[in-house]
Amino acid sequence: AGTVKIGLSAPITGNLAEYGENFKYSVLMAADKINANGGIRGRKLVVDIQDSKGDPKEAALIAQKFVQDQEILATIGEFSSTSSLAAAPIYERYGLVQLSPTASHPDFAKAGQYMFGIIGTQDAEGPFNAKYIAKKYLKLKSVAAIYVNNDWGLVTKDRFIEAARGEGIKVTSQQPFFETEKDFNAVLTKIRATNPEGIFIAAMYNEAALICRQIKKLGWNVKLMAPSSVFSEKLLEIGGEAVEGLATNTFFALTDPDPKVQVYINEFRKRAGRNPNLHAASAYDSALLLAEAIRKAGFNRKAIRDQLAQTKNFPGITGKITFTPVGDVVRKYKILVVENGQWVVKKDYTQ
Amino acid sequence: MTAILQTANLSKSFGGLHAVEAVNLEVERGHIHGIIGPNGAGKTTLFNLLTGTYTPSRGEIYFNGLSITRLSPERIARLGIARTFQNIKLFKYMSVLDNVKIGFHTQTETSFWDAFFHTSRFHRDERIAAQKGFEILTRVGLAKHADDLASNLPYGTQRKLEIARALATQPQLLLLDEPAAGMNPAETAELIDFIRKLNQEGLTIIIIEHDMKLIMNLCHRITVIHHGEKIFEGTPVEVQNHPGVIEAYLGKGRLNPSAV
Amino acid sequence: MFWLQQIFNGITQGSIYALMAIGYSIILGIIGLVTFVHGEVIMIGAFAGFFMVTFLKANFFLAVLAGFAASWLLGIIIERVCYRPFRSGPREIALIATIGLSILLRSLSQVTFGTEQKLMPDLLNSHFIPLGQIRITNIQLLIIFTVFILALLLHQFFYKTKTGIALRAVSMNKQAAALLGVHVNRTILLGNALGCALGGVSGVLLGIYYNSVHPVMGASVAMKAFTATVFGGIGSIPGAALGGILLGIFENLGVAIFSSGYRDIISFSILILILLIRPQGILGRKELER
Amino acid sequence: MLFVDNLHVHYGLQHALKGISFTVQPKEIVTLIGANGAGKTSIVMAISNLIRKSAGSIKFLGQDITQSEPSDIVKQGICHIPEGRLIFPYLTVEENLILGDFGNTSANPNRLNENLDQVYQLFPRLKERRKQNGGTLSGGEQQMLAIGRGLMLDPKLIMLDEPSLGLAPIIVEQIFELILKIRDWGKTILLIEQNAKMALEIADRGLVIENGIVSLSGNAATLANDPGVIAAYLGI
Amino acid sequence: MASFKQKLVYFLSAIALLMFPWFIQNDYWLRVAIMIGLYIILASSLNLINGYTGQFNIGHAGFYCIGAYTAAILATRYHFSFWLLLPLSGIVAALFSILIGLATLRLKGIYFSMTTLGFSEIIRLTVLNWASLTRGPMGIPGIPLPELFGFHLASNRHFYYIVLALTGIMLFLSKRVISSRIGRAWIAIREDEDAARAMGVETFRYKLYNLIFGTFWAGVAGCFYAFFTSFISADSFTLDEGFSILAMVLVGGQGNLIGPVIGAASLTILPEIFRNMAQLRLVIFGAAILIMIYLRPQGLAGSSILSQKYHYPKIQRHSPPKHQGQQEVSP
């Protein structure tokens, strides 16, 4: 009884391959699960995976390929906001859903009716980080920010800084760095000279771990906080002792007692040989969401989009998902802290 | 007769080495002027100074009475001094004809605009370059090689091509740096005739050469350079009988029958 | 104080650049062209050190040795694949071969080593050595020391030993060297392997200093190696070392004065300025005009 | 001691050597003369295995060296002083000379210094310029350096490709004297010269190369009196 | 003058190229074709510089970037039209090249390459840092569609014809320049700069002209790219982008006009063909580059002249010492 095809556009090779891989495992897992339960309306779900190398130009080309292929009913991707945005005009023009598990750029979902993002935008995360983590949990009076100089890092930092100022926290310094950098000594020495109580690290887990290590090596005792992107086993592994006490937020936790979350975590570990992180979980939910929308709307691109836009309280492993009119999700965050080398959810501070 | 080229106190040093030291040279229009001297005497350096490849440490150079002392090589070439190089410097991967066509660079003026739209100026320039280029090749006997790659020519022929290319710039003064090097006596004899013919057509020539037969046969006057300094100047006969020159340069002639 | 600390950070970072640049400079000299595969050489060296440490529980010196050996071998492969077949042709061909091999090696190691960043254990139990008011770790000192010794040894090698002179001769004129009895193929192989091996060592040091190795770590650092080499002057080992250290210092001062965003802008601008004043790099030889 | 048999060389489509055969006996001076582009340089290059041979074989002292590495050929005792000298421009004069020792297989531990002294004696000019970069020497000085460098090897056979090219008459004279002196030391010499007259004067035998074949060969004195040779190569 | 047979070939390929969008009813392949066109312009313009004057520019992406940002900024903020911006972006890129050229054209070999590389990075990083002008890392979205007589050019077909026309014009003009006095001067500079000067060629001026002409087209390509994708960010103008343009030139064969065309086409299509190889895609792509140069070292379309250069035997005859010393170290 035929197949249902969705596209996945992600950096499978190139510098961002590490992130694309998470997408791939999760989406394929979701497809297997759906197919094990009889597929969608009796049809088997297949995923067409295309590698963008993390290059916006290729993301656009893949978009063209997907929209061209009439069998593809909806797509998941891209990893970075830049690539997602570069592909957006094509998806919009041809009317095909692009659901990004990770693009948190506030402009992304606004780029068109067919653009959806489920990671939650920095418009919501920034204030949470400022109010609950910086002010209430860490009780910071002053904070500095170090951020990766890409669209995501910039927005994340900006939203946080705005909100922190609103909370009456003094911002002592804001310093960018580039994705390929490994040596943060100079920046950190500079930030340190401004003497903040805490530092907000807007970076992916790899770089965040290195930054924490170098902070530690400087012999600097500063309170560490970061956006949800750092939530990963890798951070603990690479950061070691240096990330102890680092506070962040999440809406997905490995310790979540929900059985479907645990099933997912176990299955992911079996396939990938490591624990899933937020990106992976988010990609899994994206696939389930699309499957659900297709099940309800039938095999029509436009209908799928309309159905997706009406999603309300979809029970994902990352929490309940409801799209705003623009196509974003407002997330419910919990505070997450590294304690004794483990990620620990701080119940007391849950919003 | 007037001097076409004059130098006053021309000097060039490299670090501590005085390669050319206070040379006063005067070359008459219409002459073939020889420059000889032991290896490392500074002859090539002198040429490099005259053509602007090196800037002098001291001294002045006048061409047709005008100072050209600090001009760039291309300006000097435009004023009418052409040269060949001791180490052949052809445009290796261009055809023989194209090598000569470059020589017409100064006489043509095709701009981007002309090239884009193939204006009449473009056609005129191309015609000049092709026709005259071919004429020159015919004159030096290279016409049959016109489409060959310059680097595929035998050594001696490459030297001829260098001269042809220099002639294409329509110079008043031609500087030849060891044109006969690597040629056998028969070929050298041919070269002598050719140079003489050029001179008879009105071209002034300065020539550096170690082949005494060529020098003595051709030159009106000869300047002898040693350790960067001019040690003697005179007619071929005077030079051959000057004891200092014999000692520093010509040798006893025992094993050297090619010296006349 | 703040400045001193920044300068010192710069020197440490610069020493690693210096080591990479020395290797790069040897290759540039002997092969006579820019190589694009050096980043992968550095990366493979780093991974060799990493595997040595994680699987065989080796110590620092064994890790460095492993990096040296692995990249040495890779150097031999590179020479066979990218340089030897094209030696008689225009050099751009070899250059494109290095681009191809670089893409191949980088993605192949992503496939085999995994795409994620790996933790390089803290081998040396890093700790501070107080030095007046600035903070220096033992690793920083060790790196500076290693690089210094290597630079010295290499200088001796190139100017005082026959093999060293032969390497320089081959880099100038392969035919003439062959006519004198120098085994050109072997010498080129040796030079390339040596340059690569130094790259491998710097890879291990990078890994230890930053505690991480990654299949895509090479590209950006290789650019630094290239920059430092040109900066210091092609064909000069002390130049490459100096170029690397100055580059490190400029970068750190650039961050200190402006911001991290301007780090490379500052260092590239200084590089271009210096080339305008000294077109042959700081210690580079002036081209003969003959 | 050297046997060249039926040597063929192609440059692309051009058939530059078309079956060259000759021998060189110990301690003789053999000269190759011929017009520009006749193929003289190609012959010695082929012997040194610096260019690919399409056919033919080369034996030296009974050993087949047709396919040996250039560096091994040198170690057998063949020294090739190339046309155009090929000095290492950025090595000092002395370093250039030291490199000449590379192919020297003698076991004498002092040979390097001894040979250096010998070369400096022969060319005091080089001693003066020991520390100067080879590339900054004048043409004549470079030729001296190239010959000196070759002698460092203490070779059995020396192949000189146009050693007088671009040299002052007095130096040419010296170089020819030198060639005789080198022969007197017991070396064998294969000499390529444009200056056929002088070459035939000092040589024992001569070969005339024309368009890639040996058109004439024989006793040097006989060749020097051959009317064809006189007309073509000796000038008027 | 082209022979009749050549003319026929030109004519037929022109027809084929014009009809292409009708044969291929697939917008994806049409987009690939557009990307090929874009890269042909980029690779050919780089080839003008590297292949014809022998300067080794490895930072071409910088000029491409300038063109794209000029177009994007002027179109989104000041509503300049596409047709005006095409030449304007080229001119701005060329102005920058004058700046670079005046400063660095006297540098030789690798040193020149290094400054182009540095320049390319300086441009990209400036774009990232100068947020008030370029929106920094956020990129510039919403670049409007080009208009022609009040009609929006939206479809890939329209862009196909635009890029086809641009490529055609570019190659045509290049060919004309190359086969004129100017082109000969360029080649002479590539072959031997000293000799060129001795022939009265103002080498500095002609190298500058060359750089201006080459980078102008990189700017034009940037403008086209900006309008075509309607969103640009600094990510598209990395050093790697510059290297891959370089790879196209070299794989195709430099120093002739058709080489980069073939290089750009094959290096754009190959990764598309390998799409299904998942993680191995780049491994195979790297291997493919190696194989291509093993099979055709002088480039896929290496000209006869360059192939002779390649088959040149081991010794360069009669090359003077200077050259052995100098040329050894060049990129």
Ligand SMILES: Nc1ncnc2c1ncn2[C@@H]1O[C@H](COP(=O)(O)OP(=O)(O)OP(=O)(O)O)[C@@H](O)[C@H]1O
């Ligand atoms: N660029 C340079 N740097 C240093 N020394 C140089 C340079 N050019 C030439 N010299 C030195 O200047 C002296 C004169 O050299 P030049 O080439 O002018 O000699 P020449 O008279 O042409 O000799 P030959 O007849 O052998 O060609 C030589 O000793 C040479 O070493």
Ligand SMILES: Nc1ncnc2c1ncn2[C@@H]1O[C@H](COP(=O)(O)OP(=O)(O)OP(=O)(O)O)[C@@H](O)[C@H]1O
């Ligand atoms: N690298 C090359 N490529 C193509 N043809 C070549 C090459 N080298 C030599 N030839 C050709 O081979 C022929 C023989 O050249 P060769 O150099 O052996 O002559 P030669 O007798 O040494 O001449 P010369 O007196 O000029 O040194 C010539 O016609 C020459 O053009």
Ligand SMILES: [Mg+2]
């Ligand atoms: Mg000279």
Ligand SMILES: [Mg+2]
């Ligand atoms: Mg010869």
